[in-house]
Amino acid sequence: MAEIELKTRDFLSAAQAEALFDFEPVGASLHELETPVPIIDFDVMLANLIRWQMHCDRLGIANWPHIKTHKLVPMAKLQIALGAAGLCVQKLGEAEVMAAAGLHDMLLTFNVVGESKVRRLAAVMRNTNIAVVADNETMLAGLADAAKSAGRKLEVLVECDTGLGRNGVQTPAAALALAQAIASSSHLTFGGLMTYPPAFKRQQVASFIASAKELLQKAGVPCPRVSSGGSKDLWDDAGLADVTEYRAGTYIYNDRQMVAAKSCTFAQCAEHVLATVVSVPTAGRAIIDAGSKALTSDLGGVDGYGVVPELGFAKIYAVNEEHGYLDISAAPRRPKVGERVKIVMNHTCPVNNLFDKVVFGRGDRVLGAIKIDARGKVQ
């Protein structure tokens, strides 16, 4: 791996970026690959990374990319090299993988609950600057234990439910109360507010955050960070006045859900699943070797399980575990048994949690495969 100075704000050349990856040879052409397999166009991916980093720079918002999308150490290093302030991890298992690779600035956006998790958090704290989130007082004792064990204070952001209806304190007053509980612990520091907002509801989110910030200010509690996120509406500049940092994951590869949200084009989808047509039993149906164990069953508001642009955006209308059912009734031509097709998946993140390796290429040329370091690290 090339010695590229991390933390640089200068964008890298494609060659410099590529040098961060230690590719394993898997043949020269996409046509030689075993299918089904996830393939990533390096240049499309790099353009996506740079485009978003430039956008964050222009807004003056720190970029904290979510590594749950790619789960790759070299990609995390590339994101940092391009200017990301730190990495967002969703699970301790991901944090452990990144910590072992020498990446230290992290935000863990999932409640750490339970004794063994607390022990593992303490271990990660020893060689990283990891911050965490909390949305309830019950878990603070565990976080304090982790800090005690690690021998330093732990930074905790308060997660706010700004309308998604998932985790988070329900009101700005509850955010203040939890922030005060954190600040009153001799082992914790209050780092600010964090939310995973509902998409396309920026004003509603901004209003919650502004109210919480106002309460914190009146109470004399400093609020250094406001961390927001989400991919579908990431190009919308509205409602970000209080936001100091943004967590996006999918932007790096893009997918069909992002196209549907008008946040990218099909040409900006860097990752595909390459599959083989194994049967064309009728004029309207082809069966491919990518089913739910390659594409997942994620729908996320779109119809079907993926599309094949080169066949007139033929839709995968059903999946079983190993079979994908492709509707070729309106395709410009009938695919043949043995033909390869490139699928735009509905949702890129869970696909990278299914495969042990992912293949990078440029057009039809293969650069090589790399292990998906944090695959399956859901604990």
Place this chain on the structure above:
Amino acid sequence: MAEIELKTRDFLSAAQAEALFDFEPVGASLHELETPVPIIDFDVMLANLIRWQMHCDRLGIANWPHIKTHKLVPMAKLQIALGAAGLCVQKLGEAEVMAAAGLHDMLLTFNVVGESKVRRLAAVMRNTNIAVVADNETMLAGLADAAKSAGRKLEVLVECDTGLGRNGVQTPAAALALAQAIASSSHLTFGGLMTYPPAFKRQQVASFIASAKELLQKAGVPCPRVSSGGSKDLWDDAGLADVTEYRAGTYIYNDRQMVAAKSCTFAQCAEHVLATVVSVPTAGRAIIDAGSKALTSDLGGVDGYGVVPELGFAKIYAVNEEHGYLDISAAPRRPKVGERVKIVMNHTCPVNNLFDKVVFGRGDRVLGAIKIDARGKVQ
């Protein structure tokens, strides 16, 4: 591993069955496990295995269990020890794992298409008795190449589309034509008919198979095997007169889809995902640490993504990658942050493709973990 004679028709004791597994210690109690984690009750699982084997024995149908559900070598050995005639594998990668473990009687129920797949099939043929399926003439040349390379004939069953609308020849006449094409190859032998039937349509399936058998008989083409399968209606004895062997997968663990199909009870569900409540943000909602990367997004005709029996069958009404949204509005009690819950998943098979290891236990007592040998072997 205990030296248990494989291929015995005598059912084993739980202790003998357990001795087939080389468990890795992961703590004594379920309460000590990291979550989310798939857990399997050994005794419930063993009872499921024996119950189905006895049913097959009573019907005089050979049991060819689908290992795609569990992807475990010791479980495959246990199935054989209990009387299974052979193993059904869905992918070459699964066949390779089983072949490496010394399991040789296999049926690969997925079209083998493409040069590299043909090479891999030839390698598996060298130390196993693997048979395959085909539903089109295009792929026969590749199968013949594999047989040539392996130096022995390859047995090929003709896959019939008996109403599911997936792979398969469309008519009994087409089944005959493909069988004749197979039989006319000096490298292939026609092994019989295979179908993955639509559930609860046994007469329609039987009628297709009977017609195809009649055509084969008239043409003087022997049809030694008729392989059917499917889990949802596996206890239905109807329409199996021509069936010589049955492929079931889910019966070993069962799941919510099987309960919905009235093919098992919740008490017969051997596998659960153990999760931790990480937030109870409102009176009606708890958030658990099992989302689509632990449970999948598979719906399969049921509502929601899983249920928690101990909380009045509270439903997981939504999932994100790492979050499960549990509706506790009608639960008999409000779960606490840190509490463990056991989830009955919608579909057990893809869950075992997400985790590197699965934990076996008896009630709350842990027996140990084992690696999921064929996880991710989708190629």
